[in-house]
Amino acid sequence: MNTLFGEKKEGATKIVLKSVDEYPEAPVSLGTTLSNFTGDWRTFIPVIDDDKCVKCYICWKFCPEPAIFIREDGYVGVDYDYCKGCGICANECPTKAITMEKEEK
Amino acid sequence: MEYKPIRKVVSGNYAAAYAVKHARVEVVAAYPITPQTSIIEKIAEFIANDEIENIQYVPVESEHSAMAASIGASATGARAFTATSAQGLALMHEMLHWAAGARLPIVMVDVNRAMAPPWSVWDDQTDSLSQRDTGWMQFYAENNQEVYDGVLMAFKIAETVNLPAMVIESAFILSHTYDVVEMIPQELVDEFLPPRKPLYTLTDFDNPISVGALGTPNDYYEFRYKLAKAMEEAKKVIHEVGKEFGERFGRDYSQMIELYKTDDADFVFMGMGSLMGTVKQAVDVLREEGYKVGAAKVRWFRPFPSEELYELAKDVQAIAVLDRNFSFGQEGILFNEAKGALYNTDAKPLMKNYIVGLGGRDFTVNDVRKIAENMKAIIDKGELDVEVDWYHLKR
Numbered sequence: 001m002n003t004l005f006g007e008k009k010e011g012a013t014k015i016v017l018k019s020v021d022e023y024p025e026a027p028v029s030l031g032t033t034l035s036n037f038t039g040d041w042r043t044f045i046p047v048i049d050d051d052k053c054v055k056c057y058i059c060w061k062f063c064p065e066p067a068i069f070i071r072e073d074g075y076v077g078v079d080y081d082y083c084k085g086c087g088i089c090a091n092e093c094p095t096k097a098i099t100m101e102k103e104e105k
Numbered sequence: 106m107e108y109k110p111i112r113k114v115v116s117g118n119y120a121a122a123y124a125v126k127h128a129r130v131e132v133v134a135a136y137p138i139t140p141q142t143s144i145i146e147k148i149a150e151f152i153a154n155d156e157i158e159n160i161q162y163v164p165v166e167s168e169h170s171a172m173a174a175s176i177g178a179s180a181t182g183a184r185a186f187t188a189t190s191a192q193g194l195a196l197m198h199e200m201l202h203w204a205a206g207a208r209l210p211i212v213m214v215d216v217n218r219a220m221a222p223p224w225s226v227w228d229d230q231t232d233s234l235s236q237r238d239t240g241w242m243q244f245y246a247e248n249n250q251e252v253y254d255g256v257l258m259a260f261k262i263a264e265t266v267n268l269p270a271m272v273i274e275s276a277f278i279l280s281h282t283y284d285v286v287e288m289i290p291q292e293l294v295d296e297f298l299p300p301r302k303p304l305y306t307l308t309d310f311d312n313p314i315s316v317g318a319l320g321t322p323n324d325y326y327e328f329r330y331k332l333a334k335a336m337e338e339a340k341k342v343i344h345e346v347g348k349e350f351g352e353r354f355g356r357d358y359s360q361m362i363e364l365y366k367t368d369d370a371d372f373v374f375m376g377m378g379s380l381m382g383t384v385k386q387a388v389d390v391l392r393e394e395g396y397k398v399g400a401a402k403v404r405w406f407r408p409f410p411s412e413e414l415y416e417l418a419k420d421v422q423a424i425a426v427l428d429r430n431f432s433f434g435q436e437g438i439l440f441n442e443a444k445g446a447l448y449n450t451d452a453k454p455l456m457k458n459y460i461v462g463l464g465g466r467d468f469t470v471n472d473v474r475k476i477a478e479n480m481k482a483i484i485d486k487g488e489l490d491v492e493v494d495w496y497h498l499k500r
């Protein structure tokens with residue numbers, strides 16, 4: 001399970017810790033949050049147009065979560081489990097390849 | 106190897122620096138503040154003279170950064186140390202919570218100094234006691250020997266329960282006053298204090314982790330419970346490590362409250378730190394004068410030794426709590442804690458709070474005698490005159 005450069009975690013499931021004994025001694029985790037997906041917080045969703053993407057990865061650098069990952073074909077993808085919909089990627093994209101759209105839930 | 110102590114005449118601050126050297130600390134990040142400065146000066150001297158191997162000294166721009174750097178170092182698995190005083194400790198406050206919450210066994214010496222204003226560099230416990238609720242353990246040293254021993258034990262205890270620990274010494278009374286300290290040969294310290302085994306490591310690149318991860322309302326509570334349990338566990342570990350220290354090196358620290366001539370005492374003086382050296386001396390004098398008195402020195406304030414206090418309190422008529430500190434709007438901090446710890450027990454001694462020595466005001470054997478006279482009058486009457494006595498006040 002790794003959201004670092006080049007990898008997208010497979011089949012991520014929300015960690016549910018049921019009793020205090022299941023918790024680690026110190027608050028460390030594999031992601032940026034311990035047991036919840038920050039993607040739950042999103043109102044707007046980034047939509048990426050591969051035709052406009054020039055693979056500069058500025059969005060990857062700026063994503064604070066980090067929810068942007070680089071796909072095997074070199075274009076960028078979004079890990080929607082963790083994307084909060086903050087729109088920094090869309091704001092920073094030099095070719096306007098990312099647009100923020102209201103998410104239907 | 107047979108234990109033969111190495112006797113050196115050192116200040117409390119140098120005693121701390123030697124303990125850091127002998128503990129094989131790997132990272133020291135510190136910012137100078139009077140009266141702590143000579144601790145880190147001595148460590149820097151050790152490093153400059155190649156007397157310590159495998160140590161990084163990080164000069165930082167503030168105490169907040171000193172604690173931040175210590176946290177970073179400790180999170181990688183290193184044994185980390187820092188030292189500060191008063192306003193410097195206050196500046197670290199936010200980071201102290203981070204260290205304890207992330208369960209990092211950093212050891213810090215705080216040289217007790219009064220909080221300004223009025224500007225003061227003299228002894229007063231309010232600085233360290235203001236950090237009571239940060240999740241740090243607190244050990245109050247009576248003399249230079251206890252500073253040295255305290256730092257070595259603090260590392261072992263901290264690394265067992267994964268909580269940070271403060272070793273606290275008095276400004277100038279200990280920090281700059283020279284005394285004989287029995288130091289332990291390096292090989293024997295190494296046996297007592299093996300290398301740290303961290304809970305996790307940041308340098309395992311195949312299994313990267315986030316430290317200080319977000320804890321939502323669904324998780325935060327459980328981590329706080331675990332921290333509380335670790336503090337409770339620390340009482341047992343303090344007892345074991347203190348006992349082991351006594352068996353190895355002849356100075357027993359198994360009790361969180363050191364009792365001095367309390368067995369048949371009518372009433373006892375209770376306090377923390379260098380103050381209690383004076384009190385113990387006064388107890389000897391008062392015993393010759395016919396007072397049946399004893400002293401109870403609280404070594405560990407966090408975790409608080411409630412059980413040991415109960416064992417003492419159930420057998421005495423009264424306790425005079427000497428606080429070199431004050432919680433404004435209430436009373437002396439140790440007094441407040443001690444009363445609270447006894448409330449749901451059947452031990453109900455008369456308890457009176459004497460506020461003494463704030464900002465370095467001298468506190469002498471004669472002062473203890475005056476307090477003893479006052480305590481005797483209170484016991485004879487069976488009730489307190491005042492609960493909180495600003496003993497030195499110019500009236």
